[in-house]
Amino acid sequence: MRVLLTGHRGYIGTVMTPMLLAAGHEVVGIDTDLYQRCTFGDGFPTIPTIQKDIRDVVAADINGFEAILHLAGLSNDPLGDLNPSLTFDINYKASVRLAELAKQVGVERFIFSSSCSNYGAAGDAPVNETSEFNPVTPYGSSKAMTEMDVTKMADDSFSPTFLRSATAYGVSPRLRFDLVLNNLVAWAITTGKVHIKSDGTPWRPIVHIEDISRAFLAVLHAPRALIHNESFNVGRTQENYRISEIADIVKATVPGCEIEYAEDAGPDLRCYRVDCEKIAKTLPEFQPQWTAKKGAEELYNTYKKVGLTLDEFEGERYKRIAHIKYLISDGLLDQNLRWQQAVLTPLVV
Template sequence: MKILVTGHKGYIGTLMVPMLLDKGYDVVGLDTDLYARSTFGEGIVEIPELKKDIRDVELSDVEGFNAVLHLAGLSNDPLGNLNPKLTEEINYQASVEIAKLAKQAGVERFIFSSSCSNYGAGGEDWLNEKSAFNPVTPYGVSKVKVEQDVSQLADDNFSPTFLRNATAYGVSPRLRFDLVLNNLVAWAYTKGLVYIKSDGTPWRPIVHIEDISRAFIAVLEAPRESIHNEAFNVGRNEDNYQIRDLAEIVKDTVPNCRIEYAPGAGPDKRCYRVDCSKIANVLPNFKPKWNAKKGAVELYEIYQKVGLTLEEFEGSKYQRIAHIKYLISNDLLNGELRWQTEELKVVE
């Protein structure tokens, strides 16, 4: 099976691609590589690729593939808030256009990396795939709109599937520190502090990026009738945590650290618990292998191995929004998040 992975050089994609190759898939990537200067630890597995912004994808780019795994986009709430118009163009409009082109090209499966951010201010209730959308950020809104529009494209020859990932964590060649578990462990390791920016009460489902990749592979392996135009919450029910519980796990993992709440910290309106029973029941090949404790240990050990410093952790290299602002301020990207010249794409 020949697969196109958009965003193959991002946080999830750099881990997913080797897993797809190990399964014997023929994989091609498509990525503008905004984070070429942000590689963490060991290098990235190279595959045939199209160096292209997803806003510029053409029919010829998606021809000849059996499936498109669409990961690319502005990757989190703060980055989405930086310019809601660009979030609309990149995360929503470009994603829908790629799905339309894939359908036109005869691509059979389109797997979209959606998000549990769709549920937004979900409160204390358990939310399943039929629960109401309640996004509270441009990022969440964009994911909802893609699902709604692409679902209308489904027919006998084109099967979209929507994987609503819980909050991601885990080590990647394109590591991010703006994710809750990655962030808390980095604070604990570099500063001896588990620093919580809310009051610790919000619920958040979390899932390792390796298990997200397993979900994509499970969809590729599943019979068409099981995944056709279906949405799945990606994670496990037992991996819904309150932020304060994650803080305790980190405190137990990283020696000589303490928990501290930000001054005036209050509840975060992004609060939701998700029911992941459907993916477990419908996709028996999906076998998650990670939990928060194991993930915290993995993160702590890699931070130790590379000697992570506070300056690296708080700097612009691995913080998505800070890195984008750095590229813009140094005239590497323009305000539309496009590379200024071909030469500036080269890693310095």
């Protein structure tokens, strides 16, 4: 297919892009490239790119595609909390508008990167795709609101699908350290401490970014009847862990480290266990390859290879909220997260 991938230069997009290409798809990207100074490792494939804020996309940008895979947005809870109204403008309003434009120009498939954070404060009982939304952050609310609006657009010519991914982890050319497994392994290897900021009790499903990408590919390849206006939790049911259990996995992976709780550690409202049986039964192409243990080993080996330091992973380069604040303070972005001047040479369209 001819596929448009929004957010292709982000944490997940830089991993998904080569997987789409390997599957034989023609891929064009749209990305404002907020994190162009944040590349980790050897980079990623160059594809035809529209360097544009998702809020500024017009019909001509998306005409002629068979599918849109929509990843672009403010990517986590702390960044979403920076300016909640801006989070809704980018993650919700711009996403709904993109879906409206897609329907207008005849793009049949619209695959939305949603989140299990839709479930928010769900407690200990497993939740599935029919469970009520209970988001506790602007980020989670923006994802839930987008689903609710876009699902109403579905008809014979426009087929949206909503992929509610578990908390991501894994190595990427646009690596993030503000994700639980990535973060705990980084603490362990640089300080000898698995530093937990909550009381360790919240449940969290986790999934590798390659497996998230496999879910998008499975939906892209599936018969329309199986994925039309459907939502899927993305991950494995057995990959739900309490934060304390993730810490135990890290302790078993990184030699000589110890678990340490922050002095102000307390409960986290975000607590959800997710049932992922629907995607396993509906989309047999989706065959996740990763576990938390395997992911911790990948992260440990990568961090060790590059000689990761505490200053690097706690600094502004790989922490989304810190990097955005730096770009604003340096006059490169305005308060609405729009470029005031180019950071690097503009990408070739």
